[in-house]
Amino acid sequence: MPASPTEDELTPAIIELKKENPELGIAKVHALLTNKFPEWIVSEKRTRKILQNQGLIVSATGQAPNVQVYPSSRVVSGLNLAKWTPKVDVKWFDKRKGKGLVATQEIKEGEVIWKEDPFIVAPEWDIFDLQTRSLACMFCTTPLGDSPLITTCLASNITSPCTARFCSRLCLTRSAQVHPLLCPARNPASIPLIKFARETRWMxxxxxxxxxxxxxxxxxxxxxxxxDDWEISCALAELGMEERHKYSFNLSGQSEPDRDAWKKAHRLFVQAFKEPGTPLDVKKLAKILKKPLPKNLQTALFDYDTGFLRGLGRMSLNLEAHGGLYALHSHLNHSCDPNVSVRHLNQRTALARITLIGKRDIRVGEELLVTYVNPQAPYRARQNELQGWGFGACTCPRCVEEAKKLKGGNDQELADLASELKAGLGVM
Ligand SMILES: [Zn+2]
Ligand SMILES: [Zn+2]
Ligand SMILES: [Zn+2]
Structure with missing residues (x-):
């Protein structure tokens, strides 16, 4: 029987159609939609509204139509999972939960599900210090021995030295993805920004x-x-703007920078990548960034609210504990009783590479879950930490069970929490 789809059903369907057919306007996307889902009752007005909300059409006051629009969305298009594993698939759950990964085949306890190198890695500060002292690879973060393959940054010279060293020519070549803009020899405008991040330990x-x-x-x-890179960075989960005051910019246990620090960081950020402070630095940056950025992309990266603060929020939500950001790993949702563990097994050869391993047998269709917090911590501590990150109350089966037990006890405060949890689950 024809019925009106929910927002959570309709939104990903429209995004997918628009991404497959980026040249089509509202009416044609709508026609495709009604063709593909004949059982849905959807007005063209509703299709238009969703396209607008997702930033997939240019508004009347927006950019010229020949400028590409770069939408920010939670649905990944074109993420090539086969590159990592045939064992999982991305699933869109709903607006509240967003996306996650589910098993497409039986996974056994102890089985390697996939290995993944980071999209970027901003390592923990002790590793960072090794990098700047030429003792760890500037690209893959692996501590350096005395291998004859070790190579130095080619841009380094006496007047503007760069201490970066790399495991091998392969790491050196790959470092062209990011090092030129962070290299003190090639882009000295980035020095104050990196120094500030280090001083404030702001991962x-x-x-x-x-x-x-x-x-x-x-x-x-x-x-x-x-x-491809833009898709990965846009697909990272982010907090809504209304939740910005809850941004937790550091890994747990570290203090949160205040608003003045955000402003200062933004100033240094713009100086590093867009408007260096001296004519010489301007010239050096222009040598690296020859092709000018379109206006909408400049806004998406450098605008204080929509670019910078959102970017920080995205980073803090998605960083793995050691400072890497992983395209596929970042899709994993949390449970206090996870069925997948994340390990750094290649300590000597590729420190930043992660290996995802089944913690127990996983059925086809079951969601893969990791823990964002120390699973040994008691109920209340886990809840506090997750809420500190802006994730809201955890309603994993273990938390529901423990909340129930606590409710049976005498602790009134915890009992209140338990009923809040139940209310969140709609079983009150
Ligand atoms: Zn390396
Ligand atoms: Zn360098
Ligand atoms: Zn939980």
Missing amino acids: ALHALTHCTGRLLLAYQSDEKTFN
């Missing part, structure tokens, strides 16, 4: 520095490279 800022460097350099190469 999300450091990660955003790497991510922006990678996107800007991808834009200088071919269109496909850029579109």
Whole structure:
């Protein structure tokens, strides 16, 4: 029987059609939609509204129509999963939960599900210090021994030295994805930004520095490279703007920078990648970024609210504990009783590479879940930490069970929490 689809059903369907047919206008996308889903009752007005909300059509006051629009969305298009594993698929759950990964085949306890190198890695500060002291690879973060393959940054010279060293020529070549913009020899305008991130131990800022460097350099190469990288960075989960005051910019246990620090970081960020402070630095940056950025992309990266703060929020939500950002791993949702563990198994050869392993048998269709917090921590501590990150109350089966038990006990405060949880689940 024909029925009106929910927003959560309709939105991903429209996004997919528009991405498959980027040249089509509202009426044609709508026609495709009604063709593809004859059982749905949808007005063209509703299709238009969703396209607008998703930033997939240019508004009357917006950019010229020949400028490409870069939407920010939670649905990944063109993410080539086969590159990592045939064992999982991306699934869109609903607006509240967003996306996640489900098993497409039986996975056994102890089985390797996939291995993944980071999209970018802004390593923990002790590793970062090794990098700047030439003791760890500037690209893959692996501590360096005395291998004859080790190579130095080619741009380094006496007047503007760069201490970066790399495991091998392969790491050196790959570092062209991001190092040129962070290299003190090639882009000295980035020095104050990186120094500030280090002083404040601000991992999300450091990660955003790497991510922006990678996107800007991808834009200088071919269109496909850029579109792939842009998709990955847009697909990262982000907090809504209304939740911005809850942004937690550091990994847990570290203090959160205040608004003045955000402003200062933004100033240094713009100085590093867009408007260096001295004519010489301007010249050096222009040598790396020859192709000018379109206006909408400049806004998406450098605008204080819509670019910078959102970018920081995205980084802090998606960074793995050691500072890497992974295209596929970042799709995993949380459970306090996870069925997947994340390991750094290649300590000697590729420190930043992660291996995802089944913690127990996983059925086809079952969601893959990791823990964002220490699973040994008690109920209340886990809830607090997750809420501190802006994730809201955890309603995983373990939390529901433990909340129930606590409700049976005498602790009134915890009992209240338990009923809040139940209310969140709609079982009150
Ligand atoms: Zn390396
Ligand atoms: Zn360098
Ligand atoms: Zn939980």
